[in-house]
Amino acid sequence: MKRGSKLADWGNSLLFLGPTTLFFAMTVIIPFLYGIYLTLFKMDNPTDPMVFSGIYNYLNAMDDKDFWESLWLTLKFVFATVFFVNMVGFGLAYLVTSGMKIQNSLRTAYFTPNLIGGLLLGYIWQFIFVQSLPAIGGKMGIRWLELGWLGDPDMAFWALVIVTIWQTSGYMMIIFIAGLISIPKDLIEASTIDGAGPLRRLFNVTLPLMVPSFVVTVFLSLKNAFMVYDLNFALTKGGPFDSTKMVSMHVVNKAFVESNYGTGQAEAIILFVIVAVVTGFQVYSSKKMEVEA
C-alpha cells in the first residue's frame, strides 16, 4: 500500500491520538507541570497570593523529619506488600489454573475484594480488627487477639498490610492467570518427559516464563503501595499516634490540614521522583530477566 501524504498522516494521528492526548494533557501533564511551578512559591493555602521563594519549599521538605520518617515507613510497607501480594497472587493463580472443578467461581471470589473501594474496605476491616477479632479472642481465650489491633503500632501496620494483600492479590491473580495459560503446553510436557517433578517444573520452566507478568504485577503493587492513602485514612487514620502515617497522608496533611501548601507540594514532587526512579529501575532491570519460550 502506498503511504499517504504527510498531511494525511497528521490527520490520522490527530484523529486517534488527539482526543486522548488532549484529555491526558488537561488532567495530568498540565496540572503536573503547574504543580512543579507552584513549588517555587511560598504559599500557606492554595488561595494565598504567590510569593516567589526559589527552592525554599524544597529546603523545608528536606528538613521535615516527619516526611522522611513517613517515607521510611512507606518503604517498609512497600517491601511487605509487594512481596506478599505477588506471592499470594501467584499462588492463587496457580491454584485456579490447576484444573479444579470450581476454579471459575474461585476466580470470581478472589477478584471480588478488588471491586470494593479502599475507603469502604477500610471501614469494614476496622470493624473486624476492633470488634470481631477481639470478640473471637475473648471467647476462645486467645490473649493476643483480645485487644483491638489498631491500637498497637506494629499490629496496626500489619493490619494495613493484610488488608492490602486481601484487596489486591485477586487483581494480580488475573494477570498471573493470563501469563500461566499462555505458557506453551509442549514445554511443560517436554520437561515432564525429561523427568522434572512439579517443583522443578515450577522453578525451572514456569517461573522464568512468567517474568513478563511479574514485571507488570510488581510495578503495579509498587506503585499502589507507595501511593496508598484511602485505606490508610479509613483504617488507621495514621494512628495510633501517627505510627502508621504513610507518606501520601503526610503530604496531604502538610499541605492542606497544617496549611503548608508550598512545602506539601514540594514533598509530593520529591515523592514522585522517588517513585519514578524506583519503578523505572524495577521495570528496566526485570525486563532483562525475560526469556524467550
Next chain:
Amino acid sequence: MGIKGFMKKSAAIGVAAALTLSLAACSGKSSNESTGSKDGKVNIIVTNAKGEIDAQFKQAAKDFMKANPEVKIEVNSTAVGDTLNVFDKLTSSGKTVTLAMFEPYAALHKYKDVGIDLSDKKWNEETDVALKNADGKVVGFPFAVEGMGLVYNQQVVEKAVGGNFDPFSINTRDKFKDLLDKIKASGVEYPVAYQTEAWSVGNHYSSLFLNQSENPTTLADQLAAGKEDLAKNDVWNGYYDTMELLASKEYNKFGDRPIGQYYDAAHVAVGKGESAILFNGNWAFDSLKALEGSKFGFMPVPVDNNADNELNNKIAAGPTQVFVINKKASKEQQEAAEKFLEWLVYDEAGQDFVVNKAQIISAFKNNPNKVTNPLGVAIGNAIEKGKTMPFTTNYINASEWSTTVGPEVQKFIAKESKRADLAKFVEENFKKQK
C-alpha cells in the same frame, strides 16, 4: 490519494478540531456565572461547613428563595472529613463565595481579611456570642452553638447513685472518682468507654485548660509568646490527671490498650448502658445509637478538688460555626446574604430550619424552638442556667491540632511519652501556630 481519501482525512481533522473547540468553549463559560445577576436575580454562593445537615440546608435555601424570589442561592457543603475547605476550592476556581461558614478560629486568622463588619446588624441584639475580632468588631454571625463535656447515660448513673442525679453535683475529681466507683459497684465493669480520637483528646480536651483565664485568648497569646510553662501550670496538669483517670485500666473499657479507633464501639457501649461515661460533645448523640427512652446528659470535666473552682462547675459551650460575608461580593450580593441571615434569625421558617430540622442549638434568644436530642437539650439547659464557659477549641488552630497535638496526646495516653514531653510539644505548637 483519491478525492474520497482526501474527504476522509479532512473529516478527521475537522472532528479533532471540533473537539478542541468545544472543550475550549466549556472552560471559558463558567467564570461570569457567580458574579453577575442574570434575569434580574441576585446569585449568591453560600458554603455550609456542616456536611451532616446538607439536605436540610439545601431545603432551607429553597424555602428562602420561595419567599424571596429575587435571590438565587447556591449551597455548597463540605463533605464530612474533607480536608480542603470548600471555600478554598471555590475561591481558587475563580468564584466568589458571598456567605461563607467558617470555624471561629479560621474566621479570625486564616480568613481574617475575608469578612465585612457586621457590628451594626440588627440580629446582634438577640445574641451574646457573635464573633468579634481583636478590634471588637463583629465579623461572624453565630450559626451553631455546641458544647462538650462528659457524656453520661442517665439510667446507668441513677441506678448507681440510687435516685435522681444532678450532673453539676460532680464538681471535684474525688467526687467523680467516687461516682465511678459507685457505678462499678452497681455491676458495670467499666464505667468509662473512653474514645481517644486525635481531634477529641487534642482539639477538644487539650484546649480546656485555656479557660483558666477569663478570656482564653489571653492565655493563648501568652503561650504563643512563649511566656507560659505548662509543666508547672496546675490547671493544665489537673486536666491530665483527670484524663489518666478516664483512660485507666481500672475504669476504662479499653484501658488495656487505650488508643485504637474506638469511636463507634465507645459510643455504642454508653448508648446501650454497658458503660456509663465518655468525653465528647452534643454531636455525639447519633453515634450513641441509643435505645428509645434512654436519657443522656453532660457533666463538667473536673480539674481539681476545689468545689468552688468555676472550671469544675461549668460545661464548655459556644458557637462552633460562624457565617462571614465576603467583602469581595457585590453590594447586591452582600445585601442578599444579609437578608438570608435575617431570615435565619427572625423568620419562622428560618428558626424552624435551624433548630427543628437541623437540630442545631440556636445562638439567638428570640428563637422559640428547642432541639429534641438529649445532648443538645443538656447544653441548652446549661446555657439557660449560666453554667457554661467558652468553647476553648475556638481559640486554637483546630484544623491542624488534629494532626499535630492530637497524636502527641495519644502518645501520652498510651504511656509512650511523659507529661513533660507533651507540655513541651504543646508550648512549641502554640509558638508556631498560624
